[in-house]
Amino acid sequence: MALVLISHDLEIVRLMSSVTVVMYKGKVVEFGPSEEIYKRPIHPYTELLMSAVLTTDPEIERGRRTKPSATKEMEQASSMCPFYPYCLIRKDLCRTNQPQLAEIKFGHWVACIDEGKRTKP
Numbered sequence: 600m601a602l603v604l605i606s607h608d609l610e611i612v613r614l615m616s617s618v619t620v621v622m623y624k625g626k627v628v629e630f631g632p633s634e635e636i637y638k639r640p641i642h643p644y645t646e647l648l649m650s651a652v653l654t655t656d657p658e659i660e661r662g663r664r665t666k667p668s669a670t671k672e673m674e675q676a677s678s679m680c681p682f683y684p685y686c687l688i689r690k691d692l693c694r695t696n697q698p699q700l701a702e703i704k705f706g707h708w709v710a711c712i713d714e715g716k717r718t719k720p
């Protein structure tokens with residue numbers, strides 16, 4: 600039996616799933632084994648969602664991230680990475696390219712131009 604759980608709360612997803620799929624604006628931006636994604640999130644949107652998980656640890660609270668602001672033109676542009684307006688590590692290259700999913704480790708896929716540099720051992 601398989602269940603699909605849809606939530607913005609990644610802590611709930613982590614507790615209840617063996618595979619996690621992260622979507623942004625209807626597109627898959629990262630997916631793979633839940634344990635791997637929670638240990639090594641690669642896509643900036645996954646990291647943003649992770650930073651929103653509630654915790655009672657004050658050290659973790661200080662590490663929370665906030666989205667940068669975006670202009671309406673940025674949100675409507677179709678040639679750029681969909682997450683460009685809110686990405687904390689965006690680059691000029693991201694304005695003219697739509698990243699495709701790439702397998703960065705067996706079973707762990709990420710759609711980010713910068714994923715190669717961000718891959719952790």
Ligand code: SF4
Pocket residue numbers: 642643644680681682683686687688689690693698710711712713714
């Ligand atoms: S492709 Fe660029 S803008 Fe998009 S998530 Fe990756 S770094 Fe950010």
